[in-house]
Amino acid sequence: MTFREALNRGKLYLMECGIEEYELDAWLLFEHVTGINKAMYYVKDREELPEDQERKYQEMLHRRGEHIPLQHLTGVQEFMGYSFRVNGNVLIPRQDTEILVEDADAFCHVMEGQGRNIRILDLCTGSGCILLSLMKMDSHGSRSGIGSDLSEEALRIARENQKILEVSKEKAAFIKSDLFEEITGRFDMIVSNPPYIRTKEIEKLQEEVRLHDPFQALDGKEDGLYFYQRITERASDFLNDEGRLIFEIGYDQGEAVSAMMKDAGFDSVYVKKDLAGLDRVVGGVYNRAREN
Template sequence: MIEGLSHITLITCDLDRMSAIVTQVLDGREVYSSGDDTFSVAREKFFLVGGHWVAVMEGESLTTRTYNHIAFKIPPGTVEEYRRRAEALGLDIRESRPRVEGEGESLYFYDHDNHLFELHTGTLEERLERYRRGRLPERPMTTREQALRDLRRTLTEAGFETAGLDARLLLIAALGISPTDLITRPDAALSPAEAGRLAEFARRRLAHEPVARIVGEREFWGLPFRLSPETLVPRPDTETVIETALALIPDRQAPLTMADFGTGSGCILTALLHELPSARGLGIDRSLDALWTARLNAYMNGVGDRSLFVASDWASAVRGPFDLVASNPPYIASPEIPGLDREVREHDPLLALDGGPDGLDAYRILLSEAGRLLKPGGLMVLEIGYDQAEALRHLARDRGLEVLRVAHDLSGNPRCVALARP
């Protein structure tokens, strides 16, 4: 009698590339790698994916594509996140067949060996129950223009100041289209899957989840950055760090070394590497999830080959010295956390916000290590809170650092301090 599924074996011409798909898209955990010491017919790796054993073995790719496929269950509302992961690895997304209400959502994609994968939000029980109900009367199809208007009105009535922009961004993300496509095809009808995805996005926004969290991406320094629950949403004010650092670097073509402490999404490091074509950088964070996201963003923006990401509690695992150290550390005083805006308090990681009793804990750590982390003449550029400039001046001078400048953001508030090791 069959007792259950033993394992799934996939044959691939590129073991490393398939391993990246299993770990980065399918959330797999590697449990075995044969290396060249094989017990089977070829090199292989074993993974656990959702509790199932998936074997990946080196061999010849499938010659053609078929509809035979492997389907994995994913939570509701996560299809777009998995779509972004697949697209980041250059996988070929296959549009899902039309779905009926209550059937769940699916994401299909082909790998480089012509295997077809499905990621599905529903369960067998839900699908059987829906099929037992038969075909429901068809509803009038909603157009993009109608959906945009309805969502804008809903958000406006709920008191969102940026209702129009929010509605537009959510609709574009839910449909997976470009802003131009929305303008040129306003009368295109939403499929049931698209309508369901938009309804889910609207529900999350009405619960005060930030738009960037819902769509999973935010632009910074003109570059796209993916987000995760353990990364801050990049903010325009943080671009002051980039502007200040670049203004103090005399030769942007120089082979500089840099480190970004508390890298999060990697936006600071990636933006700097984008502007400094010969530089190499190190991103440091305590969160492995954040490091995975930062690495993905670096490769997505073309600087992955010049960046390295390390898990460390600040500088404990980092040697240096560097030409440039940059950071947007947690700088909100612990007693102020409960009074933060709801969208920040409930959705940004506390680890990236809480700077200790006076908000200066991270600065004390970084400045105490500056002599080791910076080369002579090296720069340290730190984002600060609007009322922390004077405190940072004193901390820096007490540790023998020169205060080069305090830079202000677009609102006129002090936003970062630039220091130098004499």
């Protein structure tokens, strides 16, 4: 079987399996197995595909046809221009979350312009993609932070990503904690992409998400707001003066989370939309002077 025949059969197979982006997924799996890019493919497309690569490709196609996420098969997801290791123990980093990182990075630049060192807390860190991206984007050498998660399996992946991305332990530490339970000290910024799907809505999600993302990373309890409430209620105890709290939210949660933050004493609360025009980030500032 030639390179071209194998790829075309892969596209057809995934299409028949109901994979939405069957052409792209067939190519990405093909690229992962063979190690060739598209330029090399057009040179080699009529050559015979080595038998071991053909077997491996067929195996991965079969697993993708069972709606196992592409990223679980390749073990990698691109996020903020960096490659993150992922598996079934962490939520796959999504492009929507890049809005949160870009927002947090912009605020970091403001503080860095004031000559400040910045300490960041990332709650529900999962793969570590938010905290590690913010550390990699640190052009001033002024950032450090902690990522916490209740899942030891997720923390293992976060620490693996830390090594891959060469972020020192001095800049980022990952600890097991139920939100603030094991956290000490104060921070200039708290960021979080917590579980926010309503429990009853999880069964309606795509098979790739419903069956293969960790339930614990999806389940926001009955109304989807459980973790926002818990974090917002205690965030002020862990923020420095004019510290910022920034959440990723579901598309219909902007109003509720904004009200929650205002009730907890946060000022300048805002909602930011994603590229699809949907509410995606809520943030605010805590002014400690209001406590007096």
